[in-house]
Amino acid sequence: MIQSSTLTIQSERLHKRIHDLSQIGRIGETGVCRLALSKEDYEGVQLVKSWMEEIGLTARVDDYGNLIGRLEGRDPTLPILMLGSHIDSQPYGGRFDGSIGVLGALEVVQTLIEAKFVPEMPIEVVAFCDEEGCRFNKGLFGSRGMMGRLEEGELERTDKQGVSRREALISFGCDPERFEESRYPEGSIGTFLELHIEQGPVLESKGAQIGIVTGIAGPLWLTVEMIGVAGHTGSVPMNLRQDALMGAAKVIIGLNEIARSEPGAPTVGTVGSLSVFPDSRNIIPEKVSFTVDLRDIDLDRRHGLEVKLANLLEDTAAEHGLTYTVREDTNSESRYCAGWIQDIMREQAAELGVTPPELMSGPFHDALVLSYYCDYGMIFVNSRAGISHNPQEYSAPEDISLGTELLYRTVRELASKLQRGNSSE
Amino acid sequence: MIQSSTLTIQSERLHKRIHDLSQIGRIGETGVCRLALSKEDYEGVQLVKSWMEEIGLTARVDDYGNLIGRLEGRDPTLPILMLGSHIDSQPYGGRFDGSIGVLGALEVVQTLIEAKFVPEMPIEVVAFCDEEGCRFNKGLFGSRGMMGRLEEGELERTDKQGVSRREALISFGCDPERFEESRYPEGSIGTFLELHIEQGPVLESKGAQIGIVTGIAGPLWLTVEMIGVAGHTGSVPMNLRQDALMGAAKVIIGLNEIARSEPGAPTVGTVGSLSVFPDSRNIIPEKVSFTVDLRDIDLDRRHGLEVKLANLLEDTAAEHGLTYTVREDTNSESRYCAGWIQDIMREQAAELGVTPPELMSGPFHDALVLSYYCDYGMIFVNSRAGISHNPQEYSAPEDISLGTELLYRTVRELASKLQRGNSSE
Numbered sequence: 001m002i003q004s005s006t007l008t009i010q011s012e013r014l015h016k017r018i019h020d021l022s023q024i025g026r027i028g029e030t031g032v033c034r035l036a037l038s039k040e041d042y043e044g045v046q047l048v049k050s051w052m053e054e055i056g057l058t059a060r061v062d063d064y065g066n067l068i069g070r071l072e073g074r075d076p077t078l079p080i081l082m083l084g085s086h087i088d089s090q091p092y093g094g095r096f097d098g099s100i101g102v103l104g105a106l107e108v109v110q111t112l113i114e115a116k117f118v119p120e121m122p123i124e125v126v127a128f129c130d131e132e133g134c135r136f137n138k139g140l141f142g143s144r145g146m147m148g149r150l151e152e153g154e155l156e157r158t159d160k161q162g163v164s165r166r167e168a169l170i171s172f173g174c175d176p177e178r179f180e181e182s183r184y185p186e187g188s189i190g191t192f193l194e195l196h197i198e199q200g201p202v203l204e205s206k207g208a209q210i211g212i213v214t215g216i217a218g219p220l221w222l223t224v225e226m227i228g229v230a231g232h233t234g235s236v237p238m239n240l241r242q243d244a245l246m247g248a249a250k251v252i253i254g255l256n257e258i259a260r261s262e263p264g265a266p267t268v269g270t271v272g273s274l275s276v277f278p279d280s281r282n283i284i285p286e287k288v289s290f291t292v293d294l295r296d297i298d299l300d301r302r303h304g305l306e307v308k309l310a311n312l313l314e315d316t317a318a319e320h321g322l323t324y325t326v327r328e329d330t331n332s333e334s335r336y337c338a339g340w341i342q343d344i345m346r347e348q349a350a351e352l353g354v355t356p357p358e359l360m361s362g363p364f365h366d367a368l369v370l371s372y373y374c375d376y377g378m379i380f381v382n383s384r385a386g387i388s389h390n391p392q393e394y395s396a397p398e399d400i401s402l403g404t405e406l407l408y409r410t411v412r413e414l415a416s417k418l419q420r421g422n423s424s425e
Numbered sequence: 426m427i428q429s430s431t432l433t434i435q436s437e438r439l440h441k442r443i444h445d446l447s448q449i450g451r452i453g454e455t456g457v458c459r460l461a462l463s464k465e466d467y468e469g470v471q472l473v474k475s476w477m478e479e480i481g482l483t484a485r486v487d488d489y490g491n492l493i494g495r496l497e498g499r500d501p502t503l504p505i506l507m508l509g510s511h512i513d514s515q516p517y518g519g520r521f522d523g524s525i526g527v528l529g530a531l532e533v534v535q536t537l538i539e540a541k542f543v544p545e546m547p548i549e550v551v552a553f554c555d556e557e558g559c560r561f562n563k564g565l566f567g568s569r570g571m572m573g574r575l576e577e578g579e580l581e582r583t584d585k586q587g588v589s590r591r592e593a594l595i596s597f598g599c600d601p602e603r604f605e606e607s608r609y610p611e612g613s614i615g616t617f618l619e620l621h622i623e624q625g626p627v628l629e630s631k632g633a634q635i636g637i638v639t640g641i642a643g644p645l646w647l648t649v650e651m652i653g654v655a656g657h658t659g660s661v662p663m664n665l666r667q668d669a670l671m672g673a674a675k676v677i678i679g680l681n682e683i684a685r686s687e688p689g690a691p692t693v694g695t696v697g698s699l700s701v702f703p704d705s706r707n708i709i710p711e712k713v714s715f716t717v718d719l720r721d722i723d724l725d726r727r728h729g730l731e732v733k734l735a736n737l738l739e740d741t742a743a744e745h746g747l748t749y750t751v752r753e754d755t756n757s758e759s760r761y762c763a764g765w766i767q768d769i770m771r772e773q774a775a776e777l778g779v780t781p782p783e784l785m786s787g788p789f790h791d792a793l794v795l796s797y798y799c800d801y802g803m804i805f806v807n808s809r810a811g812i813s814h815n816p817q818e819y820s821a822p823e824d825i826s827l828g829t830e831l832l833y834r835t836v837r838e839l840a841s842k843l844q845r846g847n848s849s850e
Contacts, residue, residue, distance in 0.1 A: 198660065201662070201665050202665075238681065238693060245696055245697075245699065249674035252674040253671065259663050267663070268659060272701075272704070276699050279698045283697050285696075291706035386661055
């Protein structure tokens, strides 16, 4: 464990802010419900904005609902070094998902300011609007907005109470008619860094406090339907059956083997949803529909595994006398973190005396959107038992502090690139 | 194929009756909806009753709704030789299920009468009330009733329109207050024979027109719940998962192997119903609940397989870090057809020049109830593709005729046991 005396950032201040923000929309002792563009979200944004202003940033909420605090650079015309994440939550969420990325970035910038460090380029701390997507069923709204990637009809999406996103934005104080003014022109952002909880158990399993992210894995999402022949469970002998559930069971197990086929690879393959027709205890399943989720940071390897999956379906259907259809629902590419940023993180971690494991991210983050506009890097913080989107979500304060410290050192290194040699460091 | 000239029964008459009965409650070209105790069922019962009377039987509808036609024997005090099945149908049923057993028995008795054959014992042809059980969700009503096996609250069961069985019986002309009078005292039935469609594909797969049933297999019905740990499909590495659906898939495949483990045995094992929680494409399944249906005519063998299944559950749960529960919903014993009746059927079939395959019945029949009161035998007729409970249900007329002929010869042999030697045959 790193001693807190080794850290440059001020842990106590960081954790007080995390605690204070978690009181807005609190559920029970440890939960949070701060839905995007809600009253609670507004309160949260105003609180963080006040902290930004307190430490000397110029803060504003743009027309997409993003909160942006700016520390001017030596050269204001240089591409921005952007840091951030989100503070909106799932309906039954936790205190750390998103928030530590915003408040960690704030702590980083405050520490820079207190050290009288003036960055070469401007640094912006952003709390992106509606990363979670649970209210209007489409997430990454603020980051997509500022990058000009909104899709048609997004403002007309409604929540469960019938409130449209347009209405929600307006009551949040945003003006959808002025979206253009909140856009970031191409090239205006140089680098993006995000600190986030892992939302998975890899770091915990390795006994690591933090990790360096190698990229965000693009998922392949399929819906498979296998069709056999129904029949009475008592009267159709085993060797005459065309049982669709037998086929599906073999594919579930085969997909698992495919995902594990390269030892050490971070590939994951899952059947998460499945339904049986007619779903009666004394009728042999005629039709089984199930989802496939296949992810790999290495897209070439994933493509290879897709071929194996196609063969598995073909062979299984043939073996059990089934027909099948496959629908592709999503096919995203992987987005890699910049190697040079990972190098800096590795060096800075070594100076701190830690060797963070390197791992891919399965879930999406705002960084995914930013990856199309600039180089990006991510730091993960150990999530207990990998639980998130739940009040049980937990990351230890010392792990969050260490992740924030690594973010600080990475930012400082990045922001002093042009002045290296002149730096007093 | 047996030439119809070889047959003693009159095929044309039999098929005309099957056709005429199928017009009552007809759906489309080939379907039938004749729910128990409905207007259509009443019409059907009245039509069959008129045929019984036409050929010289004494016919009555008892207070359970059973239609009974009696041919007096040389000694009216001897235990009855009972023949029959049912004429009620599934809501979207076929023309043959049940009906061929009643109309086949009627044809058998008419042929006996025309041959001036007087049986030693009385012969009764019965159309049992509500074998299917789909209206009040509990079947084999009439046969259980006359054997004194009704359970508490049966008359209070209601159909989808809120009509109770008691009300339905009364409007059918029955008097539930007089049930006792319709009971058959112990020992009053000597033998029961039932002709029925197979409702499975075994005979078709063997190219056989008819088969001799060895018994009705008792099912073991279980509900299994396997419980693992949910997690994000993108962030939990394969080797750290406790995926409940992986466990269920292995049990599905393992159950199949268990059911096939003794080559040539008629064991069947099926998972027909399954549900996943939370059933989301990007969440690893936390809980999977599924049914197990295991049947075998040999109860000792089935017990052995149950032990294998218990081990399979234990091993699979351990392998995947799951917990599980097993609930026993039904555990019925098998009921064997009398060996001496099967012997007579085999001999009579040989005289006809056929060697019917011997097979167990997975589905229940009225014969299951009768099996607790007397020796019983069953003849199965080839069902195209094993389909039943559906308008597509089909059995070829020549196969039904052959089954009826075998029933006729078996009855004649049984009914002349006491007069063997005096017979002109």
